[in-house]
Amino acid sequence: MGSSPHVSFLKTVARLVVNNFFAVVAVAVAATVVRKAWPIRPDEIVNRMRALPPAHVFILVILAAAVVKMRRMRRGRDVYLVEYGCFRPKACYRTPFATCLEHAHLMPYLVDEESVAFAMRLLERSGLGEETCVPDAYHYMPPDRSLRASREEAELVIFAAVDDVFAKTALVIKPADIDVLVVNCSIFTPVPVFADMVVNRYKLRADVKIVNLSGMGCSAGLVSVGLAKNVLQTSPPGTRVLIVSTEILSSQYYVGTERAMLLPNCLFRMGAAAMILSNSADHARFRLRRVVRTVTAARDADYRCVFQEEDDNGNTGIRLSKDLATTAGYALKNNIAAFGPLVLPAWEQLLVALTIIKRKLLSGRAKVRLYRPDFRTAFEHICIHAGGRGVIDEVQHGLGLSDDDVEASRMTLHRFGNTSSSSVLYELAYLEAKGRMGMGDRVWMISFGAGFDCNSVAWECLKPASNADGPWAECISRYPVQLPEIDKDM
Numbered sequence: 001m002g003s004s005p006h007v008s009f010l011k012t013v014a015r016l017v018v019n020n021f022f023a024v025v026a027v028a029v030a031a032t033v034v035r036k037a038w039p040i041r042p043d044e045i046v047n048r049m050r051a052l053p054p055a056h057v058f059i060l061v062i063l064a065a066a067v068v069k070m071r072r073m074r075r076g077r078d079v080y081l082v083e084y085g086c087f088r089p090k091a092c093y094r095t096p097f098a099t100c101l102e103h104a105h106l107m108p109y110l111v112d113e114e115s116v117a118f119a120m121r122l123l124e125r126s127g128l129g130e131e132t133c134v135p136d137a138y139h140y141m142p143p144d145r146s147l148r149a150s151r152e153e154a155e156l157v158i159f160a161a162v163d164d165v166f167a168k169t170a171l172v173i174k175p176a177d178i179d180v181l182v183v184n185c186s187i188f189t190p191v192p193v194f195a196d197m198v199v200n201r202y203k204l205r206a207d208v209k210i211v212n213l214s215g216m217g218c219s220a221g222l223v224s225v226g227l228a229k230n231v232l233q234t235s236p237p238g239t240r241v242l243i244v245s246t247e248i249l250s251s252q253y254y255v256g257t258e259r260a261m262l263l264p265n266c267l268f269r270m271g272a273a274a275m276i277l278s279n280s281a282d283h284a285r286f287r288l289r290r291v292v293r294t295v296t297a298a299r300d301a302d303y304r305c306v307f308q309e310e311d312d313n314g315n316t317g318i319r320l321s322k323d324l325a326t327t328a329g330y331a332l333k334n335n336i337a338a339f340g341p342l343v344l345p346a347w348e349q350l351l352v353a354l355t356i357i358k359r360k361l362l363s364g365r366a367k368v369r370l371y372r373p374d375f376r377t378a379f380e381h382i383c384i385h386a387g388g389r390g391v392i393d394e395v396q397h398g399l400g401l402s403d404d405d406v407e408a409s410r411m412t413l414h415r416f417g418n419t420s421s422s423s424v425l426y427e428l429a430y431l432e433a434k435g436r437m438g439m440g441d442r443v444w445m446i447s448f449g450a451g452f453d454c455n456s457v458a459w460e461c462l463k464p465a466s467n468a469d470g471p472w473a474e475c476i477s478r479y480p481v482q483l484p485e486i487d488k489d490m
Helices: 005-019 021-036 042-051 054-075 097-105 113-126 147-168 194-202 217-232 259-267 324-343 346-361 389-399 407-416 420-433
Strands: 079-086 180-185 209-213 240-246 272-278 286-295 306-310 316-320 381-384 442-449 453-461
Touching (some): 079 147, 079 217, 097 113, 147 194, 147 240, 180 217, 240 420, 286 324, 324 442, 389 407
Parallel strands (some): 180 240, 381 442
Antiparallel strands (some): 079 272, 306 316
């Protein structure tokens, strides 16, 4: 039953007063001062200001400048996303379900029929579509898991993403302008590392600072953003950081029959994204607002939730726990506890505080359900890591989001699959390709990774994309699509 118009009006007024409390107090104080000083004419105020000794005026100016300077130093230098680019796979890499089934039947010496049936059921329930892509190595029978194949895949996806971001910034940023390079890839780490490969390809300067991150899973992209933020806030103005996020699949194809280790074969697809961040607002498209990382590796179950190991037959793969979605929900809950107070309006925080107080007062006498804050009051867009249908469902339910709120995540999973650390940028590209991003819009990116950890990054849009030229350029008109219903008892 809905509230009456009178009650709704009062709630709206209360929300506005609480969210703008300091502004209301400032206006009230100013009004009181003006009222008491009303007999004073404007010319008298000017005469009194002119009568102040020059030394006093000078001291006031110095103090005001010092306060402003100290506030800026305490806040840290702003960080901006200048541009981003994504790998756009060609149709020749497409792997429809029928191809997966055919290849599995042609490799009985690797995968038994029971495992094939399980994998096909998983694919049908996964939320992936028929256009997701895998590297050349997966199209061989048996899959080519060689070092050469992995390097070829890495060069394909990484160079395509970096080429894309440099093409979009060709008039203002050249490869030689990059001061710091951060590359993340969780599992495959060759020698030399991928960061050196990028330096060699684009002939970056000899004094460029490089960092190569590995083992962090699907959260590594936002972990890299946090690292870049720390670097940029202590670097000279105009410093630029290039971030490359990818996951190389070729060498990681699992050829055993452990069901928990077959999951990555079904969910992960090829992809990569590149970002250029800077501490200068010149030509920037987004402003970085908040970065919060939560690690729950102290819990044994969370630590082993995503775990690389060998099965009983010596086949190496990634074991995904059946409790992955629940673990992600727990990590998100802890992450929100730190992230929420930084981004939520005062009204939402007040409601949370009131339920906490009520729970304390009624402890042992009545069960009080903690108020679930509405993050849609803080963000216009939410990009949840497209780790799988179960992960998106868990976050949607936990945050009380609508289907429209998670559309970008579900459509990215359907079209590109789980591209690991780059998935949130494919989702951002979806929102821009749909023309939904506006100046001033706030974006919340959420990612999960091995460890287990959860990352939240908040952005503010300064300049939306002028066109839909990105990974969705050739298919955005077909989306969103209706996803099939899933029988929970299957």
